[in-house]
Amino acid sequence: MTQKLAKVLAISGSDILSGGGFQADLATYSQYGIYGFVAITSIVTTTQDGDGFVITATTLSLFQQQLDSLADITFDAIKIGLLPSVEIAELTLAFIKQHQEIPIILDPVLVFKENDDHEITKMKATLLAFLPYVTVITPNLREASILTGMPIATSADMEIVGRCLYQLGSKHTIIKGGNRMDQILARDLYYDGQAVKTFVKPLVSNNNNGAGCTFASAIASNLALGTPMVAAIEKSKAFTYQAILSSNEYGVFQHDIND
Numbered sequence: 001m002t003q004k005l006a007k008v009l010a011i012s013g014s015d016i017l018s019g020g021g022f023q024a025d026l027a028t029y030s031q032y033g034i035y036g037f038v039a040i041t042s043i044v045t046t047t048q049d050g051d052g053f054v055i056t057a058t059t060l061s062l063f064q065q066q067l068d069s070l071a072d073i074t075f076d077a078i079k080i081g082l083l084p085s086v087e088i089a090e091l092t093l094a095f096i097k098q099h100q101e102i103p104i105i106l107d108p109v110l111v112f113k114e115n116d117d118h119e120i121t122k123m124k125a126t127l128l129a130f131l132p133y134v135t136v137i138t139p140n141l142r143e144a145s146i147l148t149g150m151p152i153a154t155s156a157d158m159e160i161v162g163r164c165l166y167q168l169g170s171k172h173t174i175i176k177g178g179n180r181m182d183q184i185l186a187r188d189l190y191y192d193g194q195a196v197k198t199f200v201k202p203l204v205s206n207n208n209n210g211a212g213c214t215f216a217s218a219i220a221s222n223l224a225l226g227t228p229m230v231a232a233i234e235k236s237k238a239f240t241y242q243a244i245l246s247s248n249e250y251g252v253f254q255h256d257i258n259d
């Protein structure tokens with residue numbers, strides 16, 4: 001008899017270059033032997049000169065149609081990635097409120113409209129409203145700084161901001177130092193209201209596009225399979241490190257979980 005596959009939903013954008021977005025989510029689920037579903041929030045394409053990218057949001061009705069199509073499915077975890085607008089974020093929040101019995105991983109991708117302070121302020125308020133309804137959030141330094149309004153320049157700042165996100169309602173927080181804090185180590189800080197833990201790997205100079213999506217999807221996969229939180233983060237950090245080690249010019253490449 002074949003074993004029943006765990007089912008994980010990605011609420012994510014499409015990355016035309018396949019490094020990040022739902023392409024990375026599905027590649028990760030596949031390595032964990034998980035059946036992956038996707039509700040597409042947006043399509044990310046490159047600008048004509050190839051130097052930038054354009055985010056086109058899925059229409060609200062098409063996005064809601066996707067969520068409605070998934071209404072009868074019992075998922076083992078849900079991972080949330082790029083939310084291109086406050087409206088898509090609000091529909092997503094309403095959806096996850098109906099799935100409070102499973103792990104929900106929020107990777108708050110705040111790459112959109114980097115120069116539009118008004119949009120960022122609105123999105124910040126919407127993302128903060130997610131905190132009581134998600135299991136774990138995985139902001140990078142910039143995202144953690146936007147969410148809390150606090151600057152992060154040192155490892156000590158990471159801890160202060162981790163504690164602040166806990167005060168704001170986050171149950172489990174991982175602040176990703178990645179390649180933005182240190183020259184030698186990729187150091188992430190975890191806080192759950194009790195203990196501060198750090199997860200560390202050597203910093204490699206490879207292309208890390210899609211590392212954040214891969215990390216959050218691996219955590220979703222591990223939690224869906226019943227792995228406790230700290231072990232899930234440890235395994236996901238190692239999985240993502242291997243993926244960064246074998247990236248190409250487009251993004252990371254996910255390996256067998258035993259590599």
Ligand SMILES: Nc1ncnc2c1ncn2[C@@H]1O[C@H](COP(=O)(O)OP(=O)(O)O)[C@@H](O)[C@H]1O
Binds near residue numbers: 187215237
């Ligand atoms: N160059 C790198 N070398 C090793 N680990 C990295 C590197 N860049 C990111 N990571 C790790 O990959 C994971 C995803 O982080 P990151 O790429 O910083 O997220 P995001 O894509 O959200 O900015 C984290 O565990 C981070 O520490």
Ligand SMILES: Cc1ncc(COP(=O)(O)O)c(C=O)c1O
Binds near residue numbers: 022
């Ligand atoms: C659709 C989508 N989601 C998320 C991301 C962020 O990717 P990451 O933070 O994993 O590098 C990207 C980046 O290209 C993307 O295209």
